[in-house]
Amino acid sequence: MREKIExxxxxRGIAALVVIIFHFAADFYPALLTANTADVHTTTFEALARQTPLNVVYNGSFAVCVFFVLSGYVLTYKYFQSKDNMIIISGAIRRYFRLLGPILTSILLAYLLLSLGMMYNQQAAFLTGSQWLHGFYQFNPSITEALRQAFYYTYLVDMSNSKIAYNAVLWTMNIEFRGSFLVFTLALFIGRLKNRYPLYLLALFFTLNTYYMGFVLGLILADIYNSDKKDSFKIKNRGVAVIILLMGLFLGGYIPGIPSNPIYNMMTFKILSNNMIVHYSVGASLLLLGLLNLKGLQEILSHHFLVFIGKLSFSLYVVHRIIITSYSSWLFIQLVTCMSYFLAFVLTFLSSMVVIFVLGYLMYCIVDVNSVKLSRLVYNNLFNPNGENCSFNESVQYTVGLLKKNTYSMITSLAELLSSK
Known part of the structure; x- marks a missing residue:
């Protein structure tokens, strides 16, 4: 069982919150992303914020790169501690089943709401002027397509530009899934080699300008800080570690194509086909590098409340966009007619965060935890004859019980939605 680093x-939980804030900004205050004064709703600061490093606090694209670097680290650090190949093999076999539960549940929830006519993003986008909010759910629901996305497309097909995505944030799962197998392969085949670091650099070269370089950078840090000579790489000067962390955050605030910001212009290199991905991936790895060398910050982040958010991070991530396009959009439409735009947004945001956390918590308890258990059962019974003592019948019984739980939860949600409609 893989131990958690709290x-x-x-x-990861903080990064998930940044993504949520990013999507609220895109949907209700689009100037925070476009830097266009024509999109301003309350104050011109909305257009100015995107042009400064301050945008790192709501830069969802950078937060996604933090996810990828963390995945490269977390998926392989136990292997570099033990050099046990079964850790990699187990992780690879279980990966699909571990992701399946939350992804399937979120897509079915979106399908249900869309079928009931409870996606209000089109009407809300008319009031907010957000092209992002307007772009979702402009298609008729199809259970066949929903299941196809839940079981196959999300993992193996690039859905980033799909016009029929049931859960738009799941475009990252394709990269997450492929990136996971990339680091599993690198760790398994070159992780024991004495001269493996030049091969890591070669992997970075081939993944340059893609999100996969974040996984490779996370893998390299996992190797460096969990190998036999890990103490040799410790940054003993706390000031240096802080500077590295701040450099990571600064890179995370990079925005291309801002003529009024000379620093960002100097950071844009023609040799790179995608400066944003490179800067964000390097910035996320520097952020992690600084954190690995700052015990005080590690203790702060180990606070039980932050750890709790971290546990919910995947669930919060997969449900929040669905809530914004349904409940948040509906509530904003009701409120903006009787109060100022800003106050309507504040009330919508606060109320929506409560709904997102409640639903995220239920998703975690009912689906996410059981998906992890199910992935272990699948591995132990079908691929690991020397694993835990669990009969095939027990696996079947557990799976049936899990399906019953999820089905009951969906039926209850449906009944509540119908009664409130």
Whole structure:
């Protein structure tokens, strides 16, 4: 069983919150992303914020790269501690089943709401002027397509530009799934080699300008800080570690194509086909590098509340976009007619965060935890004859019980939705 590093879980939770804030900004205050004064709703600061490093606090694209770097680290650090190949093999076999539960549930929830006519993003986008909010759910629901996305497309097909995505944030799962197998392969085949670091650099070269370089950078840090000579790489000067962390955050605030920001212009290199991905991936790895060398910050991030958010991070991530396009959009439409735009947004945001956390918590308890258990059962019974003592019948019974739980939860949700409609 892989031990959790609590402060890394907390960092993942904070990154999930940044993504949520990013999507609220895109949907209700689009100037925070476009830097266009024509999109301003309350104050011109909306257009100015995107042009400064301050945008790192709501830069969802950078947060996604933090996810990828963390995955490269977390999926392989136990292997570099033990050099046990079964850790990699187990992780690879279980990966699909571990992701399946939350992804399937979120897509079915979106399908249900769309079928009931409870996606209000089109009407809300008319009021907010957000092209992002307007772009979702402009298609008729199809259970066949929903299941196809849940079981296959999300993992193996690039859905980033899909016009029929049931859960738009799941475009990252394709990269997450492929990136996971990339680091599993690198760790398994070159992780024991004495001269493996030049091969890591070669992997970075081939993944340059893609999100997969974040996984490779996370793998390299996992190797460096969990190998036999890990103490040799410790940054003993706390000031240096802080500077590295701040450099990571600064890179995370990079925005291309901002003529009024000379620093960002100097950071844009023609030799790179995608400066944003490179800067964000390097910035996320520097952020992690600084954190790995700052015990005080590790203790702060190990606070039980932050750890709790970290545990919910995947569930919060997969449900929040669905809530914004349904409940948040509906509530904003009701409120903006009787109060100022800003106050309507604040009330919508606060109320929506409560709904997102409640639903995320239920998703975690009912689906996410059981998906992890199910992935272990699948591995232990079908691929690991020397694993835990669990009969095939027990696996079947557990799976049936899990399906019953999820089905009951969906039926209850449906009944509540119908009664409130």
């Amino acid at each position: 402060y890394l879980d907390s960092l």
